[in-house]
Amino acid sequence: MTRIGRRWLAAFGFALMTPACAPDATSDGNGKASHVIRRPAVENEFTPVELEATIDDLVAEINKEPSGPMQTAVLLKAVTGFFAPMAKGAIRAMGELDVTGNVLGSLEPTGDQQRDMEVQNLQIEQVLLDGAEAIGITPFGDANAAAIDEAVAKGVHVVTLDNDLATSKRSIHVGTLGRSAGATAGETLLAMLPPAPGTVVIHGNTDPTWLDGTDRTQGAREVLEAAGYKTVVRQATWADGSEAEDVEGMKEQLEAADPPAVGLLGLFDIAFRCAMAAEAAGEPDLPIVAFDFHPRTVDYMREGRIKATHIQRQYYQGYLVPYLLYGIKNLGLDATRGIIAPRMVDDSRFNLGLDVVPAHKIDAYNDFLDIIDARQ
Known part of the structure; x- marks a missing residue:
């Protein structure tokens, strides 16, 4: 990473590095991923069965043909609190896919949205300089649209999660609509x-x-x-x-x-x-x-x-984004949209749904979060 990149990371927050070669994926010996192996879904009353099936369908299509390596970045507003499960999900998915890249986010958001949007635009610029081929992002607001559009103009697909930015040229939005x-x-x-x-x-x-x-x-x-x-x-x-x-x-x-x-x-x-x-x-x-x-x-x-x-299933928001980016790169945007169509509400928005947790189910839900390592 460049000195400029290091300075900006220090100013903004924290970078979680994903492994270049993960134990859950296999390789053809030349650094090219050939088969994706997902962590099995947990058996629990809160497991989103239909969502898991949609991801499995995407993986099945990816695995029909050897897929090339990918460098990506997932840019979160933070990697703590509400966003911590997103970071964990993204890191796990990137490991399963055997892609390289970073999950980036602040340890303590400033609360100054204008400043945060400016920093996020610098993040986009930096990860492009570092070779990112695909980006997932939780945008702060409309001021991020131009930076996203610039990335898309360079052939880099962008998927938003949590907050949408429909005014940008992002490919797909993933979230609780x-x-x-x-x-x-x-x-x-x-x-x-x-x-x-x-x-x-x-x-x-x-x-x-x-x-x-x-x-x-x-x-x-x-x-x-x-x-x-x-x-x-x-x-x-x-x-x-x-x-x-x-x-x-x-x-x-x-x-x-x-x-x-x-x-x-x-x-x-x-x-x-x-x-x-x-x-x-x-x-x-x-x-x-x-x-x-x-x-x-x-x-x-x-x-x-x-x-x-x-x-809002933050873990699954983070987990799904690298899979979508990988699918778009290797299968194409239209093919990826077709595979995930059962969860799409239109041609660009993926509805992740909600977990409804009554008060008497707190411990059961915590058990589920523990199993997927997604406690806030």
Whole structure:
């Protein structure tokens, strides 16, 4: 790696190196991969059977003809917390495929989206200089589109995960699609609510610059409002010192609700704030449904305060991306799309789905995460 690359990595965060030759793949002796061997799927109630089958179908096609080596890079917003399972999944897949490359991400995101987008653009530039033939990326925003398009113009396919960037020339997006995810969460809460009318407070997003967040929020609102409930949205924020303000804002919404509040729905990893707001408003027994598996959310689930949460299968997001990039390089984009068509909602978006985890299944879900080594 160049000195410039080393300096930028030091400034940005952490690089996880993948092996040049992994024990799970075989080789023809000349450095060319000839057969991909996946780690067997675990047998567990939370195993995404259909998703595993789709990956197996892709591997079967790849294995019909000897495939060439590939250098790739997976660029994550972070390699800790929510993103740690993505990093683990990507590293495992790159090892199984016997590709070379890096998984890159910050140890501590700055919270300054403009700066983070600029650094990510530098990442793209650097991995191209280092010889990357394919890139997976969790983009920060629209300012990453030009850098992605420049990579594509050089013949490098790009797959986005977590956040989409449909304004770019990325080939495929892999993730929990916003509107359907929000609808699933709304349906989970709906089963716990008393008959309408009533008000549901949603800890969501109304900022149009974050399309995935607004889509998720709108999907939840549509389900709940179609069932006769009124919804009010509290804008979620991750800024330093925002927790108290966030909780107070939801508390005021609960107290002012007309008709009275009957439940809360948190749509992001800070959904545990819903339980704090309900307690502050003197309504600790209101049903609450959350998103993600933040330790504080889990604590509230164990106390019976949060009834269920929704997991975005971060491990599988990271795991699938190298396989898609490898398929695109060796089989072609159209052929790869055809193989994964059962999980595609259109010609470019792969819906990973959600794990719905009720409070009484916390330990069972943790067992599943342990098996695939994907704890946050």
